[in-house]
Amino acid sequence: MSTPGSGTPVRTVLLDIEGTTSAIAFVKDTLFPFAERALDGFLRDRGADPAVAPVLDEVRALAPGHEPAEALRGWMARDEKVTPLKALQGMIWRQGFESGQIRGHLWPDVAPCLRAWARGGIALRIYSSGSVEAQRLLFAHTEAGDLTPLLQGFDDTRTGPKREAASYAAIAASAGQPPGAVLFLSDVAEELDAAATARMRVCQLVRPADGTIASGRHPACGTFPEVAARFGLPAPDEPPPG
């Protein structure tokens, strides 16, 4: 697949989380089990809250004939990126992040690049299946500190599915950028296909520790400094720790 907009300088970097900024194992082995363990207590204690009850109605609408807890556990077991599940996970993770039980994992090459890119005038935005609430929590409580001041926008699947081009067109419009000035980074080739169809520039993060396989359809990099070198972004001036 060609690289749309390759003559346009990158003004915005749009970041996926799982498999891109953060380890797949962190999401699967830390975040998901935390939500699984806390689910029943959360539904019992908070199920009638004004912020929670409408989300449970969305669950019932998507899984008629099932108890919400049963539907949610099924989606979790199959890692289905269902919007109300992701919203509830974000609410459950809040207690874990704010109490210090969970710290957001970032690959060591990520924070130095985000700082350098933001300092260099590049707008940084997140687009993840994780809810906007979860995204903010993760970046406010990373192992490298609170990185939310570096981030200018957050989108989740309420904007649209990650494998549909219209979602990327909407994000570029809300960022006030032509799609060709936006570089989308993700580990998932189908997400990159959709972003490229919307005329964004794209790069697959192929992190060996995550077991990602290069699709061959898009430019691929193993680390954020490689992305910086390939797409003309500022280089990090601090070496990654360790």
Ligand SMILES: CSCCC(=O)C(=O)COP(=O)(O)O
């Ligand atoms: C704190 S974000 C949680 C990550 C998550 O729940 C998820 O499904 C990740 O999906 P992504 O689109 O970032 O690959």
Ligand SMILES: [Mg+2]
């Ligand atoms: Mg991902």
